[in-house]
Amino acid sequence: MSSAQERAKALAQEMKRAIMEAKTAEARAKRLGDEVLLALAEAKKEAETVSTIVEYPIGRYECKQCGVGSIFSQTYRELPACDNCGSREYVGAEPTITKITPPPPKKYSSGMYECTGCRTRIVLAEDTDELSPCDVCGAYKLRAV
Ligand SMILES: [Zn+2]
Ligand SMILES: [Zn+2]
Incomplete structure (x- = not known):
């Protein structure tokens, strides 16, 4: 075999390997894409549900069931059970309720x-008013898919 033939053979092998690697990388990117969409959907749901914060202030509480007094030295989202009877209802427990107003929606919501320009897929992890340029070709021409 001539040296040119040898070289052609080696290059052909290398090309084959590169194609295999590209295929693997593509499959991995696709899987990551699916995962990121799931995570984004979850984050959106979380942002919607955490709209009010209930907090019981530090102070003295009296158990509604058995009358035993408890002093809570930290604030609670949910009052702990009474040491004496296990009840979770207290007299004089007035929680402060903080309503969180969601920020105004951004121009572009997170997503794929x-x-x-070059059909590269980009994940926007957070809502934004301004899109970044494409990582690959630098064009400011992203659209939601
Ligand atoms: Zn009690
Ligand atoms: Zn591009």
Whole structure:
């Protein structure tokens, strides 16, 4: 076999390997894409549910069931059970309720975007008013997919 033939053979092998690697990377990117979408959906749900915070202040509480007094030296989202009878109802327990007003919606919501220039997919992890340029070609032409 001539040296040129040898070289062609080696290059062919290398090309085959590169293609295999690209396929593996593509499958991995796809899987990561699916996972990131799930995580984003979860984050959105969380942001919607945490809209009020209930907090019981530090102070003296009296058990509604058995009348035993307890002093809570820390604030609670949910009052602990009475040491004496296990009840969770107290007299004089007035929680402070803080309502969290969600921030105004941003122009672009988190999710999967595609560059209309080079078709690269980009994940926007957070809502934003301004899109970044494409990682690959630098174009400011992302659209939601
Ligand atoms: Zn009690
Ligand atoms: Zn691009």
